Amino acid sequence: MPVFTRLRRPTRTTESTRATEPVETAEENPRGEGHPPPPPEEETEERRGEEEEASKKLALRTLxxxxxxxxxxxxxxxxxxxxxxxxxxxxxxxxxxxxxxxxxxxxxxxxxxxxxxxxxxxxxxxxxxxxxxxxxxxxxxxxxxxxxxxxxxxxxxxxxxxxxxxxxxxxxxxxxxxxxxxxxxxxxxxxxxxxxxxxxxxxxxxxxxxxxxxxxxxxxxxxxxxxxxxxxxxxxxxxxxxxxxxxxxxxxxxxxxxxxxxxxxxxxxxxxxTLRDEAAFEKVARTDPFAGTPSGRLLPDLRGKDVLITFIESYGRTALEDPVIAPGVTGTLDAGTESLAKAGFAARSGWLTSSTFGGSSWLGHSTALSGLWIDNQQRYRTATASDRLTLTKAFGKSGAWDTVGVMPGVQKGWPEAKWYGLERVYNAFQLGYQGPKFSWSTMPDQYALEAFQRLEHGKKRDGGKNLMAEIILTSSHQPWAPLPEMVGWDELGDGSVFGPIQKAGKEPGTLMTDATKSRQEYGKSVEYSVTALTQWLERYGTDDTVLVFLGDHQPIARVSGLRASRDVPVTIVAKDPKVLDKVADWNWTEGLRPDRDAPVWRMDAFRNRFLKAYGSVPHPGGG
Known part of the structure; x- marks a missing residue:
């Protein structure tokens, strides 16, 4: 008879049974006996979670x-x-x-x-x-x-x-x-x-x-x-x-x-x-009446002359007409006219309406030399990326002039030199100056002009070429403190002579909030720049020197006024009477100071008028 063995089934643990079973706590089993230790990673995560929860509770309780x-x-x-x-x-x-x-x-x-x-x-x-x-x-x-x-x-x-x-x-x-x-x-x-x-x-x-x-x-x-x-x-x-x-x-x-x-x-x-202007300006920039003028027909009536195109920072109409500023500036211009006349020079002066006001000098420079109205940064970028014939480039393209730039205000790379057609550029670090800065200006105008004489104008040129230079004078740049003073030309040396002058000058902060003092010091700065330029011309100018100098814009509105015009003076100086005869029909005022009612042109008209006056033939097509 077979013997049957009764197999016992495993007992199911019910919810009620589990509920009644004792729960082993950490206190009863401090070593965790009978339970495997949690992996280190899980323990770390668990601990982090507990700490975050505790932090939240603490923050909530604090709140x-x-x-x-x-x-x-x-x-x-x-x-x-x-x-x-x-x-x-x-x-x-x-x-x-x-x-x-x-x-x-x-x-x-x-x-x-x-x-x-x-x-x-x-x-x-x-x-x-x-x-x-x-x-x-x-x-x-x-x-x-x-x-x-x-x-x-x-x-x-x-x-x-x-x-x-x-x-x-x-x-x-x-x-x-x-x-x-x-x-x-x-x-x-x-x-x-x-x-x-x-x-x-x-x-x-x-x-x-x-x-x-x-x-x-x-x-x-x-x-x-x-x-x-x-x-x-x-x-x-x-x-x-x-x-x-x-x-x-x-x-x-x-x-x-x-x-x-x-x-x-x-x-x-x-x-x-602005967005509409960008597209319209690109079309204007491509239209150039002198784009295709042959090199031999560019500026033929200035061949044999050394031509200097000089911008004086912030030299505006306010300097000649403001009752606080004008007496000193006009007196300096009249004295310069007289002293240059004794040296054999004559001058004609008029007005140009600048494309900028109070600053952004590069907009005025590029407008005057390109014949384009460049009144904002987008136009400037568009123009300088084009192959526009600037006035300075026209001298170089003619093959009759070496072209250089004297840029004491440039303290970093300046790729626009190629657009301007300048073969060599002397920036703030290449003029040999070892003296102190005068606020924004890296060196006094007198020193910059003397360095130009030493490095370029006083040298004989190879190949029978003459010199064309674009010079930027910066001593009249705001805030007009401290200001340099004229010293003996033979005392300039490396510029160290200006150290005591700079230390004795005014602090910029004394003018920043005082409009009257700013106007007074602005006038003195223009007097200094004009004096340095006219004395340089009187000292180093020759029968073949032609100087064109003009302002790039009016001074800031706090000095010139919110309703001031954008006009700046422009002057041509030469010994050769034929040079000034070419612009006789411009009806400009004799001397360095233009009359109030002298002709006023937009600054972008200057390039074309200058090129035509000195024999350049318009030729918009290629070749």
């Missing part, structure tokens, strides 16, 4: 403690808490409204400008009242950030109007901010320039954050008092429309304002015009 403390303080001091809350509301409102009413010129920064009713605030309030909570917060933050961006653009406009006599172009002018920092570095020192640059960026970012928070705070206030806020917006809108319709004003300023909208419109127009 709750602070909130409880604030609530307790509010309960204990309700009046103080209410006053603080409404003070913050008031500051937020003042910040938003003030930003919406901020003008873009320094002259318009008057208290009455901030007593107006901004339409953008009314529209913003209505929009925020209509939105649910989350979209409202997002919209308020974007609204505040947008106002901050417009504020930054207005501040940039104020700065550009104050110095360059024009507004800020969001497409083209960012590169000029770097130039501005270098200018501050040259004038005030590297530490000041770095601090100013970092401070400006931090302030701009802080403004965006603070303005966004202010808008969110006001949106919450509007939402808590929705009915009264809606009624107030309706009343404000009605008042705004009424004031607009009736043209109501306070102290000559309209009560109703749409200043922020106008700023946005102006900036949008600048962007649109």
């Amino acid at each position: 709750r403690t602070r909130c409880a403390r604030c609530a307790r303080l509010r309960d204990e001091h309700p009046r103080t808490a209410r006053a603080a809350r409404w003070t913050l509301h008031g500051l937020a409102a003042a910040l938003i409204v003030g930003a919406l009413l901020l003008p873009n010129t320094a002259g318009a920064l008057r208290p009455r400008q901030f007593t107006r009713i901004p339409a953008e605030a009314i529209i913003g309030a209505v929009l925020l009242l209509a939105l649910p909570r989350r979209p409202r917060i997002v919209a308020a933050a974007l609204y505040g950030a947008g106002i901050a961006v417009l504020t930054v653009l207005n501040v940039l406009d104020i700065g550009f109007n104050e110095y360059l006599g024009r507004g800020f172009n969001v497409v083209l002018d960012w590169g000029l901010l770097d130039d501005a920092q270098h200018y501050v570095e040259d004038s005030m020192g590297g530490a000041t320039a770095t601090a100013a640059g970092v401070g400006a960026v931090v302030l701009a970012l802080l403004l965006v954050v603070v303005m966004a928070l202010a808008a969110v705070r006001l949106s919450d206030l509007l939402a808590r008092h929705r009915t009264r806020a809606g009624r107030g917006a309706l009343i404000a809108g009605t008042v705004w429309i009424t004031c607009t319709a009736l043209g109501l004003q306070i102290s000559g300023v309209p009560v109703a304002s749409d200043r922020a909208a106008a700023t946005l419109k102006v900036q949008s127009k600048r962007v649109r015009d």
Whole structure:
């Protein structure tokens, strides 16, 4: 009989059974006996997670403690808490409204400008009242950030109007901010320039954050008092429309304002015009009446002459007509006319309307020498990338002149030399100067001219060629402190003689905020540059020397005024009467000082008129 063995089935552990089973704790089994140790990686991750969780709990407890403390303080001091809350509301409102009413010129920064009713605030309030909570917060933050961006653009406009006599172009002018920092570095020192640059960026970012928070705070206030806020917006809108319709004003300023909208419109127009201008200018730049003129028919009436084209920094009409500045400058010009006449030189002078104002000298230089109206950086890049025949290049192309440039203001690579047709260029480090800088100017004009005499003008030329030089004189560059003084020409040496003069000069900071002192020192700087140039010509000029000198632009608006013209003087000086006879029909004034009613041309007309006057034959085609 078979024997059956009963197999025992494994017992299933039920949920209830598990629940009643004792759980072994770490305290009961401190060594973890019976359990394998966790891998090191898992243990590390687990520990990190525990630490993060603990940190979150601690932060939450801290926040709750602070909130409880604030609530307790509010309960204990309700009046103080209410006053603080409404003070913050008031500051937020003042910040938003003030930003919406901020003008873009320094002259318009008057208290009455901030007593107006901004339409953008009314529209913003209505929009925020209509939105649910989350979209409202997002919209308020974007609204505040947008106002901050417009504020930054207005501040940039104020700065550009104050110095360059024009507004800020969001497409083209960012590169000029770097130039501005270098200018501050040259004038005030590297530490000041770095601090100013970092401070400006931090302030701009802080403004965006603070303005966004202010808008969110006001949106919450509007939402808590929705009915009264809606009624107030309706009343404000009605008042705004009424004031607009009736043209109501306070102290000559309209009560109703749409200043922020106008700023946005102006900036949008600048962007649109800039983009359109780029395409149009490329076509103009390709059209050149002298592009195909044969070398033998370029400037034949100046063959055998050494021609110097000299730009004097910031030498503008203001220097000859401002009642504070003019007496010294005109006296210097008249004295120069007289002394040059005794040396056998005669001169004719007129006016050119510069393409730039207050700065960006390279725009004036390129306009005068290319025959193109180059009034912004995009046009400059387009022109210098073309094969345009500049006036300086025409001398070189003719084969009758060596072409050189004396550029004491150039302190880095300058690829534009090829476009200008300059075979050799002497920058700030190649003129042998060992003396001190005078603020932005790397060396006094007197030294730069003496170095030019030593390196080029005083040497005999090979191959029977004459010399054509483009010379930039920089001593009259702002901020006009400290200023150099004339010394004996035989005492110049390596420029060390200017050390005591530089130390005894004024600090740039003393002029930065004082318009009257700036005007006075600007006038002295022009007197110095003109004196250095005329004395050099009197000392080293020959029967074959022809000097053309002109300003590149007017001084900054703080000196010349916001409504000043863009005119600059231009003069041709020569011993040979035939040279001046060629421009007799220009009707320019005799001497170094042009009359008030002397002819005024746009600066881009100078190249063509000069080429034609001295025998160049237009030939727009190739060859």
